[in-house]
Amino acid sequence: xxxxxxxIETLIALMARLPGLGPRSARRAVLHLIRKRSTLMDPLAxxxxxxxxxxxxxxxxxxxxxxxxxDICSDPARDIGEICIVEDVADLWAMERGKAFKGRYHVLGGxxxxxxxxxxxxxxIPSLLSRIVSEQVREVxxxxxxxxxxxxxxxxxxxxxxxxxxxxxxxxxGVPIGGxxxxxxxxxxxAALRARKxx
Amino acid sequence: xxxxxxxIETLIALMARLPGLGPRSARRAVLHLIRKRSTLMDPLAxxxxxxxxxxxxxxxxxxxxxxxxxDICSDPARDIGEICIVEDVADLWAMERGKAFKGRYHVLGGxxxxxxxxxxxxxxIPSLLSRIVSEQVREVxxxxxxxxxxxxxxxxxxxxxxxxxxxxxxxxxGVPIGGxxxxxxxxxxxAALRARKxx
Numbered sequence: 001x002x003x004x005x006x007x008i009e010t011l012i013a014l015m016a017r018l019p020g021l022g023p024r025s026a027r028r029a030v031l032h033l034i035r036k037r038s039t040l041m042d043p044l045a046x047x048x049x050x051x052x053x054x055x056x057x058x059x060x061x062x063x064x065x066x067x068x069x070x071d072i073c074s075d076p077a078r079d080i081g082e083i084c085i086v087e088d089v090a091d092l093w094a095m096e097r098g099k100a101f102k103g104r105y106h107v108l109g110g111x112x113x114x115x116x117x118x119x120x121x122x123x124x125i126p127s128l129l130s131r132i133v134s135e136q137v138r139e140v141x142x143x144x145x146x147x148x149x150x151x152x153x154x155x156x157x158x159x160x161x162x163x164x165x166x167x168x169x170x171x172x173x174g175v176p177i178g179g180x181x182x183x184x185x186x187x188x189x190x191a192a193l194r195a196r197k198x199x
Numbered sequence: 200x201x202x203x204x205x206x207i208e209t210l211i212a213l214m215a216r217l218p219g220l221g222p223r224s225a226r227r228a229v230l231h232l233i234r235k236r237s238t239l240m241d242p243l244a245x246x247x248x249x250x251x252x253x254x255x256x257x258x259x260x261x262x263x264x265x266x267x268x269x270d271i272c273s274d275p276a277r278d279i280g281e282i283c284i285v286e287d288v289a290d291l292w293a294m295e296r297g298k299a300f301k302g303r304y305h306v307l308g309g310x311x312x313x314x315x316x317x318x319x320x321x322x323x324i325p326s327l328l329s330r331i332v333s334e335q336v337r338e339v340x341x342x343x344x345x346x347x348x349x350x351x352x353x354x355x356x357x358x359x360x361x362x363x364x365x366x367x368x369x370x371x372x373g374v375p376i377g378g379x380x381x382x383x384x385x386x387x388x389x390a391a392l393r394a395r396k397x398x
Contacts, residue, residue, distance in 0.1 A: 004265040007250055014243045019231050020224035029217040031289050033247070034254055034263055041251040044213045049244035051206055052236040064233055066203040090230050 008034070060131070062107030062124075063092055072096075072104055079103045081138040085128070085157065087111060087145060095143060103141070106131070111149035112156055120156065129160055142170040146187070207233070259330070261306030261323075262291055271295075271303055278302040280337040284327070284356065286310060286344060294342060302340070305330070310348035311355055319355065328359055341369040345386070 008030060016026035033041040057063070058070035065071065072078055082103025086092050092105050110123045120126065132140060140161060144150040158168045173191040175184065184192075207229060215225035232240040256262070257269035264270065271277055281302025285291050291304050309322045319325065331339060339360060343349040357367045372390040374383065383391075 003270050004254060004263055005270050007246065007253075007265070008263065011243075011246050011250055014239065014246065017239060018228040020220060020228060025219040027292070028289070029219060031292075032218050034250065034288075037251040037254060040213065040216060041247055044210075045244050045248035045251055047206065047210050047213065048232070048240055049248065051210055051233065052240040052244055054206075055203060055233055055236060064203055064207065066206070071202050071204050089233075090227070093226070093230075 057107075061105045062089070062109055063105060064089055077102075080135055082141065083132060083135075083137050083139075084141045084143050086143050087150060091143060091145075101141070103139075108153070111144075111147070112153045113149045123153070125157065125160065128157070129164075132161065132166055133164060137166055139167045139169060142168065144170070256306075260304045261288070261308055262304060263288055276301075279334055281340065282331060282334075282336050282338075283340045283342050285342050286349060290342060290344075300340070302338075307352070310343075310346070311352045312348045322352070324356065324359070327356070328363075331360065331365060332363060336365055338366045338368060341367065343369070 011033075012023070012026045012030045015021055015029055016023045018026070021029060033044070054066045055064050056066070056068075058065040058073055059068050060073045061070060063070040063072060067074075079102050082101070083106050084092075084095060084101055084103055085106050085108065086095065087108055087110070089107055092107055095101050095105070106128050108123045108125075108128075110118055112118055112120065112123065131137075140157070142154045142157065144154050154170060161168055172195065173188065174195055175181065175188065175192045181189065210232075211222070211225045211229045214220055214228055215222045217225070220228060232243070253265045254263050255265070255267075257264040257272055258267050259272045260269060262269040262271060264272075266273075278301050281300070282305050283291075283294060283300055283302060284305045284307060285294065286307055286309070288306055291306055294300050294304070305327050307322045307324075307327075309317055311317055311319065311322065330336075339356070341353045341356065343353050353369065360367055371394065372387070373394055374380065374387065374391045380388065
């Protein structure tokens with residue numbers, strides 16, 4: 001039988017492994033949890049246990065799901081003709097928050113990297129390509145980051161689809177809505193100038 | 200049956216109620232939890248559920264405990280003759296991290312406040328006083344904050360113990376170890392100067 005102090009210390013150590021929480025803020029969080037143990041800690045534990053047990057990767061797109069196919073892939077209202085390619089589920093969530101994309105996704109889960117010896121098979125590009133052909137996708141939207149690896153991956157996918165009857169696009173680059181020029185990095189300003197539009 | 204997305208959104212909303220986590224960082228934390236669902240989320244859920252179910256307040260001092268009396272109150276190595284009075288369990292934990300105090304505690308759980316109509320009975324001062332007398336406490340150490348309410352509470356307790364055969368002390372005020380004068384508030388510098396010692 002562990003003592004209360006030991007259990008609470010273990011709980012603090014586990015909480016401190018979450019991004020954004022250090023040892024000090026994990027301690028404060030656990031204190032808050034114990035104070036609200038019936039209204040917050042107990043429901044949180046139950047839900048966490050359930051999500052941990054029920055969540056898996058969608059076998060089609062890599063999104064999180066509670067069944068073999070995720071909510072988005074199994075939604076008949078989503079356009080099967082458009083696939084948005086993202087690096088990870090965080091990016092998929094960000095796209096969904098934008099509420100502008102009505103197609104489906106493909107989560108790569110990683111980027112090509114010569115340094116880390118990550119090749120096309122490691123991030124499932126062959127199965128992505130066959131998915132695009134078999135589902136008769138009209139447009140592939142590359143929503144990848146600006147890193148060297150992500151851009152290499154984007155070019156690799158675009159090249160591989162050159163023969164297929166698919167339009168390949170990527171997200172526009174430019175000044176964020178409400179962004180102040182003074183706070184933008186040089187690369188963004190250069191990209192926004194290159195892609196300038198008639199007013 | 201709730202969808203995966205709904206459950207995950209509920210989980211994010213619960214996590215966002217923790218101090219130090221906003222909606223954005225709660226989202227990142229949940230994403231991390233789902234990625235590490237077997238090594239982190241599942242153990243965390245189990246432990247959280249257990250702590251939520253097992254933890255209560257020590258009937259003697261107010262510390263968190265898994266039985267009627269907490270680890271500190273039931274430790275025969277702790278000096279029963281010294282009681283350190285703190286506002287909440289966070290302060291008790293801070294004192295314990297200091298590893299310098301070998302007596303026992305009393306958690307008030309609040310401070311006297313004329314504004315909020317919190318009187319001595321509301322924060323259990325009568326039972327604290329009878330505890331001090333019945334346990335034949337030699338010294339009461341006031342480890343309370345510098346707020347008006349805390350100082351009012353400290354004076355109230357000291358006054359109430361004037362008749363009892365108990366020494367009442369409070370934590371020394373001064374420059375923190377390693378603290379730089381330049382960064383200290385005026386009140387601390389004034390207190391440190393008033394309490395100056397022969398070098």
